[in-house]
Amino acid sequence: MSTLTIGTHNGHFHADEALAVYLLRLLPQYAQTALIRTRDPAQLATCDVVVDVGGVHSHEQSRYDHHQREFAAVFPGSATKLSSAGLVWLHHGRGIVSSVTGLEVGSADCEMLWRKLYDDFIEAFDANDNGISAYDSKALKAAGIEKRFADKGFSIASVVNRFNHAPVVNGATENGNAAKEEDARFLRASAFVGEQFSLELNDRFTSWLPARALVKQAFTSRQKYDAKGRILVVPQTPDGGAPWADHLYTLEKENGCEGQVLYVLFAENGEPDSKWRIRAVSVGPESFENRKSLPEAWRGVRDEELAGVAGIPGCVFVHASGFIGGNVTFEGALEMAKKAVEV
Known part of the structure; x- marks a missing residue:
């Protein structure tokens, strides 16, 4: 041959x-x-x-x-x-x-x-x-x-x-x-x-494509957590969360609500007692600018001090730039998001 x-x-x-x-x-x-x-x-x-x-x-x-x-x-x-x-x-x-x-x-x-x-x-x-x-x-x-x-x-x-x-x-x-x-x-x-x-x-193929269905599900049900659809909760997976950002921008565009989602919640890992993260959504796929950063008073503060400042039990941290934070429970992270959208 x-x-x-x-x-x-x-x-x-x-x-x-x-x-x-x-x-x-x-x-x-x-x-x-x-x-x-x-x-x-x-x-x-x-x-x-x-x-x-x-x-x-x-x-x-x-x-x-x-x-x-x-x-x-x-x-x-x-x-x-x-x-x-x-x-x-x-x-x-x-x-x-x-x-x-x-x-x-x-x-x-x-x-x-x-x-x-x-x-x-x-x-x-x-x-x-x-x-x-x-x-x-x-x-x-x-x-x-x-x-x-x-x-x-x-x-x-x-x-x-x-x-x-x-x-x-x-x-x-x-x-x-x-x-x-x-x-x-x-x-x-x-x-x-x-x-x-x-x-x-x-x-x-292995991560982005399977995540589309999960993120679409989360996007469809986002009013469950905030009537204005500003909070997205990514379902927990065996690895934790799923790559959501790219799909979020696409879904917002397809549904005529670009810029609506301000915060995304996802698990750190797939364990039942996993900590949860709250992430401020960037203005665009390659931007370091957030649509709405986490409250200034929370930034750079950790653990009990942060829990006291935020008035929310279980807070772990908020990054000094305000783009991400964490809580030991989903309920705590959700409460952080609910407070943050109103500040």
Whole structure:
């Protein structure tokens, strides 16, 4: 049985093709593929699939380049032009989700993960490779907003770039062959981005996806604890609570009540005598600003002193910034939330 081959360009590599190659190899038909890195059209023509080089986007021909002048493909619902990573995900993402998780292609859960992984992970690869910033730089400049520090080293793309100049390890090449050394660096970069992707998909499949039903249940019944729906209680699970934030923002948007929930209660663990936490909801998914922080008088106070200040038995702590606190019982944490929404 002949070995299938994936082709991509040689020379300086980027995060998008490093991820594209890894993604393809998650599919059964490409799991054992050889890799050819070249810009020679004759060699590329022999490859079964080609990414990020060749000037052709054709799923039927298994060609996934995005450098053509006329190229304008985007992921459904997004305005970000695709890179080779996004192209592979657009055409093969559902199959990759199915191969890794066992979900049926076409199922609602498979579709949800296909979109979620693009939004939360792969779109950033596309934007980076196409020179698209997360914020409008002109608007930021006009508003007089300046960065507080340089964060160039705090992205997957910047780490991948370092592999272009990294030392070769574990005797990966012979006789100092420059091309083989470059290929070895690329494979290290591909393994790195692939591990990050796999961690993301595993978390979304094993934790995020099952949590949706729990959080939806909690959202539907939130008036049980506060008539205005400002307190959300996440049901206790064997591990404690469930990842709720992302689902909460989505559910609020779907129900036309964005910004309504101020505090979320969840158990620290799955034990019957678990302590409970109260968390102030952030104004947005990536914000450190709270919709309503816990009362200023409680912040930085602990145990009996906090119980006295709050007038609630069993208080454990409230963080100095007011974003989270705790009580030894659910009833105590709920009382903290009820008082906090009225302060």
